[in-house]
Amino acid sequence: MTNDSERGPEVYGSWANAWDQGTRAGASEVPSPVLASHNMSSTKRLPSKGAIRSCFEESTCQKWRDDKGEPIEAHGAGLMKDPVGGRWYWYGESRKTQNLTSHGVNCYSSDSLAGPWRREGSVAFASGKEIQSGSADPYPQVLRQNMIRLKGAHPRGPYVVERPKVLFNAKTKKYVMWFHLDSHDYKYRRVGVATADLPQGPFTFVHAIQPDGIPSLDMSLWVDVDGQAYFVRSCDNLYTGISRLTDDYLDSTGLLSKGPKMEGYALFRLPNGTLYMLSSHQTGWNPNPLMLYRANGPDLSDPQWQDLGNPTRHVESFNTQPTYVVPYTTKKNETYFMYMADNWIHAGPGRLIDASYVWLPIKFDGAHVFIDKLYSWDMEDPWKNAWNHDERPVFG
Numbered sequence: 001m002t003n004d005s006e007r008g009p010e011v012y013g014s015w016a017n018a019w020d021q022g023t024r025a026g027a028s029e030v031p032s033p034v035l036a037s038h039n040m041s042s043t044k045r046l047p048s049k050g051a052i053r054s055c056f057e058e059s060t061c062q063k064w065r066d067d068k069g070e071p072i073e074a075h076g077a078g079l080m081k082d083p084v085g086g087r088w089y090w091y092g093e094s095r096k097t098q099n100l101t102s103h104g105v106n107c108y109s110s111d112s113l114a115g116p117w118r119r120e121g122s123v124a125f126a127s128g129k130e131i132q133s134g135s136a137d138p139y140p141q142v143l144r145q146n147m148i149r150l151k152g153a154h155p156r157g158p159y160v161v162e163r164p165k166v167l168f169n170a171k172t173k174k175y176v177m178w179f180h181l182d183s184h185d186y187k188y189r190r191v192g193v194a195t196a197d198l199p200q201g202p203f204t205f206v207h208a209i210q211p212d213g214i215p216s217l218d219m220s221l222w223v224d225v226d227g228q229a230y231f232v233r234s235c236d237n238l239y240t241g242i243s244r245l246t247d248d249y250l251d252s253t254g255l256l257s258k259g260p261k262m263e264g265y266a267l268f269r270l271p272n273g274t275l276y277m278l279s280s281h282q283t284g285w286n287p288n289p290l291m292l293y294r295a296n297g298p299d300l301s302d303p304q305w306q307d308l309g310n311p312t313r314h315v316e317s318f319n320t321q322p323t324y325v326v327p328y329t330t331k332k333n334e335t336y337f338m339y340m341a342d343n344w345i346h347a348g349p350g351r352l353i354d355a356s357y358v359w360l361p362i363k364f365d366g367a368h369v370f371i372d373k374l375y376s377w378d379m380e381d382p383w384k385n386a387w388n389h390d391e392r393p394v395f396g
């Protein structure tokens with residue numbers, strides 16, 4: 001554990017402060033009449049198959065809804081295509097209310113990345129070594145943070161639970177979830193690890209750790225084509241650290257390499273072998289210019305990150321912060337990569353509580369990489385019939 005003088009600059013302050021920054025004075029959890037009426041027409045409209053309609057700004061944003069027409073609440077997400085059942089699983093932070101005790105990890109599943117998404121609401125959280133099961137939950141979640149009770153000299157909850165990522169471990173046949181676990185003042189700086197026999201849980205808490213003994217904030221997981229899993233995180237908000245995971249994915253094996261200070265990580269490797277990392281600067285919930293790095297080195301022990309700039313060419317990256325990049329193979333057997341991001345505070349009048357999603361295809365054009373502002377696009381044919389920023393979005 002570090003002492004205060006060793007800690008990096010406080011970007012967030014506390015959850016309460018962070019939440020205040022992410023909300024407008026006076027905004028309540030009840031959607032304003034403006035939002036309610038804006039959403040009224042789409043209240044029970046289910047997402048049409050194939051079309052991705054990102055939420056860029058309050059004036060055009062429509063809530064993303066599940067197969068029952070309920071808002072999807074899965075922020076700071078990780079996506080997993082279940083290698084066993086072939087279904088897609090979307091894990092993310094629950095609704096960003098001001099009350100941390102209600103926070104947790106939600107899980108949705110779908111046959112197609114384009115939805116419709118089914119809320120896996122029936123899963124409960126199993127009690128584990130350091131964790132107790134919560135009381136009966138009328139709206140169950142894969143992991144609810146008020147079920148976390150850490151033994152020993154730890155700060156008391158409610159904790160902050162952010163950016164859950166799940167991998168399937170072929171050796172142990174377990175689904176392993178890692179998430180940023182923190183105290184309300186963001187000083188605990190740990191990772192929570194939980195495992196399950198099924199992708200939708202129930203997950204059993206394994207431990208809260210500071211991987212490789214380094215205070216850890218924003219984090220992600222990534223599996224390379226050779227099956228090796230990696231953990232990337234913001235080390236004390238001072239630099240980026242990359243480590244390999246152990247064979248069972250329950251821990252890390254030592255710091256492999258360091259990179260510049262950033263957060264909001266998403267790693268991906270093209271079929272031609274080139275490795276990239278998307279990330280953001282550290283500005284709390286506020287959007288900032290995306291950063292795209294290419295690894296010029298031989299491997300992640302010596303990545304030699306080259307900064308390729310901001311692929312959105314927009315200073316606030318269309319109001320987004322990265323959370324994941326997922327490869328998608330179309331029915332015509334073409335693979336491309338999709339940028340998954342959070343629009344934390346520009347999706348609705350309630351700001352953070354109205355947080356929504358932006359998913360966009362990543363375009364490679366020679367040495368140049370672009371992420372264009374497409375209001376509507378088709379997963380099976382990402383650049384055909386896409387509505388770009390020069391046209392008025394039309395919602396069907």
Ligand code: DGJ
Pocket residue numbers: 012018076162163218263264283284285321
């Ligand atoms: C930015 C991080 O990327 C988010 O996950 C969250 O921790 C916020 N900061 C809190 O301000």
